[in-house]
Amino acid sequence: MLRRNEVAAGIKDYILRHHLKPGDLLPTEAELCEAVGASRSSVREAVKTLSALDIVEVRHGHGTYVGRMSLAALVESLAFRGLLSSEDDHLVLGEVVDVRQNIEQGFAPQVAQGLDTDQLARLRTLAAGMAEAAERGDDYLELDKQFHLLLMEPLGNDLIQQLTGAFWEVQSIVTPTLGSEHQGALTLTASLHMAIVEAAEARDAAALRTAVAAHYDPIRELIASVRRPSTA
Amino acid sequence: MLRRNEVAAGIKDYILRHHLKPGDLLPTEAELCEAVGASRSSVREAVKTLSALDIVEVRHGHGTYVGRMSLAALVESLAFRGLLSSEDDHLVLGEVVDVRQNIEQGFAPQVAQGLDTDQLARLRTLAAGMAEAAERGDDYLELDKQFHLLLMEPLGNDLIQQLTGAFWEVQSIVTPTLGSEHQGALTLTASLHMAIVEAAEARDAAALRTAVAAHYDPIRELIASVRRPSTA
DNA sequence: CCCCATTTGTTCGTATGTATG
DNA sequence: TCATACATACGAACAAATGGG
Numbered sequence: 001m002l003r004r005n006e007v008a009a010g011i012k013d014y015i016l017r018h019h020l021k022p023g024d025l026l027p028t029e030a031e032l033c034e035a036v037g038a039s040r041s042s043v044r045e046a047v048k049t050l051s052a053l054d055i056v057e058v059r060h061g062h063g064t065y066v067g068r069m070s071l072a073a074l075v076e077s078l079a080f081r082g083l084l085s086s087e088d089d090h091l092v093l094g095e096v097v098d099v100r101q102n103i104e105q106g107f108a109p110q111v112a113q114g115l116d117t118d119q120l121a122r123l124r125t126l127a128a129g130m131a132e133a134a135e136r137g138d139d140y141l142e143l144d145k146q147f148h149l150l151l152m153e154p155l156g157n158d159l160i161q162q163l164t165g166a167f168w169e170v171q172s173i174v175t176p177t178l179g180s181e182h183q184g185a186l187t188l189t190a191s192l193h194m195a196i197v198e199a200a201e202a203r204d205a206a207a208l209r210t211a212v213a214a215h216y217d218p219i220r221e222l223i224a225s226v227r228r229p230s231t232a
Numbered sequence: 233m234l235r236r237n238e239v240a241a242g243i244k245d246y247i248l249r250h251h252l253k254p255g256d257l258l259p260t261e262a263e264l265c266e267a268v269g270a271s272r273s274s275v276r277e278a279v280k281t282l283s284a285l286d287i288v289e290v291r292h293g294h295g296t297y298v299g300r301m302s303l304a305a306l307v308e309s310l311a312f313r314g315l316l317s318s319e320d321d322h323l324v325l326g327e328v329v330d331v332r333q334n335i336e337q338g339f340a341p342q343v344a345q346g347l348d349t350d351q352l353a354r355l356r357t358l359a360a361g362m363a364e365a366a367e368r369g370d371d372y373l374e375l376d377k378q379f380h381l382l383l384m385e386p387l388g389n390d391l392i393q394q395l396t397g398a399f400w401e402v403q404s405i406v407t408p409t410l411g412s413e414h415q416g417a418l419t420l421t422a423s424l425h426m427a428i429v430e431a432a433e434a435r436d437a438a439a440l441r442t443a444v445a446a447h448y449d450p451i452r453e454l455i456a457s458v459r460r461p462s463t464a
Numbered sequence: 465c466c467c468c469a470t471t472t473g474t475t476c477g478t479a480t481g482t483a484t485g
Numbered sequence: 486t487c488a489t490a491c492a493t494a495c496g497a498a499c500a501a502a503t504g505g506g
Binding site: 012015016019021022041044045048049050051052053054055069071073074076077078080081083084087091092095096098099102103105106107155157158159160163 | 244247248251253254273276277280281282283284285286287301303305306308309310312313315316319323324327328330331334335337338339387389390391392395
């Protein structure tokens with residue numbers, strides 16, 4: 001009885017055959033049991049698997065719906081891997097930083113050309129808000145996330161938006177294992193975001209690339225300092 | 233009783249608290265029930281969720297182990313999203329191609345400098361094998377995948393290796409919905425891979441960037457032709 | 465080879481929590 | 486308040502796979 005993968009595949013087939021779109025309602029568990037020929041428990045476990053992948057979405061007392069297939073699964077898996085490796089040398093965290101930097105640098109030309117005046121103004125507002133928060137000694141996680149999401153907005157590529165958000169979340173989950181952040185690093189990082197804004201306002205792709213690279217220097221330094229406590 | 237996320241979090245906590253590494257054996261389902269205070273059904277569903285994310289790995293009749301945390305979940309989620317959107321305009325497939333190209337172009341300098349003679353020789357062998365297969369009219373999926381994985385090898389970044397493999401798999405799953413591939417496209421793509429090899433052998437980062445970009449032209453053309461059948 | 469213990473896989477029945485009308 | 490429909494949770498039983506004596 002290899003119901004395990006069969007049932008999940010059967011449900012995915014059902015979605016494809018009926019041309020269901022994200023948000024559409026799926027049959028009840030009982031009807032799914034009949035459709036794929038399995039018991040409620042097996043269907044439940046299959047639904048649980050698909051739910052973890054955000055292929056379906058379950059709302060208690062309401063029903064099961066086709067999911068929006070977000071990258072929440074990627075976040076959870078990568079974040080946990082990062083937490084595990086944080087006990088050693090924070091290898092995963094460094095790799096995530098590399099990938100984030102490469103994405104933002106690679107699309108610098110399209111970003112520098114594509115940002116409209118409204119998006120540029122919002123970027124400046126976010127960077128200014130980060131500087132103000134740093135002055136008060138507060139962190140600015142949500143501002144930082146919005147900044148990087150907004151930066152990729154002109155690409156019109158939803159996958160890149162989601163990857164940007166996903167890798168940002170992984171980094172924000174794993175970074176605290178490095179230790180406390182100093183206010184000096186907060187202020188510095190805020191100013192580096194403003195430098196990105198100014199390069200974007202100048203439509204200077206090369207300057208944008210270097211500003212993005214410089215923006216990741218503090219986190220790289222922090223990772224390196226933890227790997228060799230002698231320099232700390 | 234919102235055991236749902238509690239139990240999964242409890243199991244993840246157990247792994248972190250006991251400093252378990254990928255491949256280590258977890259307690260039996262019965263012991264996990266006692267450890268987190270839930271019924272076997274609930275524990276099983278939580279394990280199923282973690283299994284979908286490759287955080288744990290279950291072997292029938294043997295036990296439950298800490299997983300490798302691969303990006304299989306990302307592949308399954310993205311591939312299904314691509315299959316759903318394939319009924320419309322293949323939006324997701326185009327986005328995946330954009331991301332793949334950006335990654336390979338962005339790391340072109342490190343790749344051009346970092347490839348050793350053995351890796352270059354293997355790249356040439358793979359590209360030659362693709363050309364031979366195209367001559368016979370055969371496809372060369374596995375050769376193509378190995379090619380792109382090998383290209384990223386000198387970076388020494390495991391996350392990039394896995395992302396490369398994951399996006400490659402998504403593309404290979406979704407692409408067949410575009411229609412049959414012509415032998416002409418196969419031969420052309422094979423020669424474009426050889427052009428990448430030659431740019432890498434010359435240690436020419438700029439040439440490598442353009443060769444990588446050109447390599448994605450056929451698939452972009454195929455997507456565009458399906459979106460407007462009038463030009464086909 | 466068979467037998468047996470261990471462990472996960474599948475199914476069913478029942479009771480409870482939740483949202484809609 | 487009540488009724489209905491649904492997902493959630495638990496416990497028990499049996500099936501299937503693995504490994505060792």
